[in-house]
Amino acid sequence: MKIDHVAVVVKNIDEALKTYRDAFGLALARVEDVPAEGVKIAFLPFADGNSELELLEPTRADTGVAKFLAKRGEGLHHLCLEVANIEATAANLAANGLDVLEDEPRVGSNGQKYLFVHPKSAHGVLIELYQKPGK
Amino acid sequence: MKIDHVAVVVKNIDEALKTYRDAFGLALARVEDVPAEGVKIAFLPFADGNSELELLEPTRADTGVAKFLAKRGEGLHHLCLEVANIEATAANLAANGLDVLEDEPRVGSNGQKYLFVHPKSAHGVLIELYQKPGK
Known part of the structure; x- marks a missing residue:
């Protein structure tokens, strides 16, 4: 069992990339739009190749991710274990x-x-x- | 830059170990009492040796960790990057x-x-x- 990724809910991926890509220097592997789950996801792998940071931006209001953002604001959302x-x-x-x-x-x-x-x-x-x- | 640990605030480390050690099967390396910071910390390294889970139990009411627990409840507290x-x-x-x-x-x-x-x-x-x- 190991950490695969840590996911952060953000309002806007482009804004969050200014912090996590530009300031922290993480690489942006890709951004995926996943309409079935109502999210856009940015994948930022750490340099050691073991794990990554995921930024989740809700694209609909009726999802768990959107409700989390509305209730708690931006921040740590989930921990994924491989x-x-x-x-x-x-x-x-x-x-x-x-x-x-x-x-x-x-x-x-x-x-x-x-x-x-x-x-x-x-x-x-x-x-x-x-x-x-x-x- | 890589994930060193993910920290979780809990009310009681012994209770939380039933989940993270006993159910998830993580190893418990040690529990440290850090009076200067008002926390007890349980260190549970993942098997790959790259990162660990930390459980934080506040031992005083006047710390950031205690205030986080009072306001938001148990959950993900911080992400540590090496x-x-x-x-x-x-x-x-x-x-x-x-x-x-x-x-x-x-x-x-x-x-x-x-x-x-x-x-x-x-x-x-x-x-x-x-x-x-x-x-």
Whole structure:
């Protein structure tokens, strides 16, 4: 288990890039518009290649990300942990009483698997579990 | 620049360890009581050796960590980035308009250097900069 990414909700990715790309000097790998989830995502990998910063900008008002921004303002949103076997990890978390939000992992466009754990069951932290494609 | 740690404010470290050590399976390296900062800190390194999770439990009511917990509840508190030259990074951030909270880095008990950037200048994220001792 390792950190895959830390996600930050921002009002506007272009504005936030002035801080995280221009001032901190992180590389911007790409910006993706994900209409299905109502977000634009900027991916900024750290130089060690182990993890990245993600900036999330809501593009609709009816999503969890938009509601988070409206309620709490910009800031840290979730922590994503890469695991080797997402089904086994999720089953173990559920057996320990954590609230795993999906019965089955979602599968992304590249075959990656991911799911979320409710922050109320993890001391206030929204945790994403992530498994690389082909593993 | 890479993620050194992600810090989570919790009410009670022993309770939070049931989630992060027992359910997620992270190793607990140690728990430190830091009276000067009014916190107890649990260090849980990830297996890849690159970064760790820190659990912060306030031990006094007059600290930033205690006020954060009272206002926002448990959850993600700050993101710590390891840098090679903390003075140069801090000067560059300040030149880009970020609010660096210390004029000089603080120096920890092992010679490590660290300082914080105000979340209002970093899109809501409290960022710690960290430089390993002897570098």
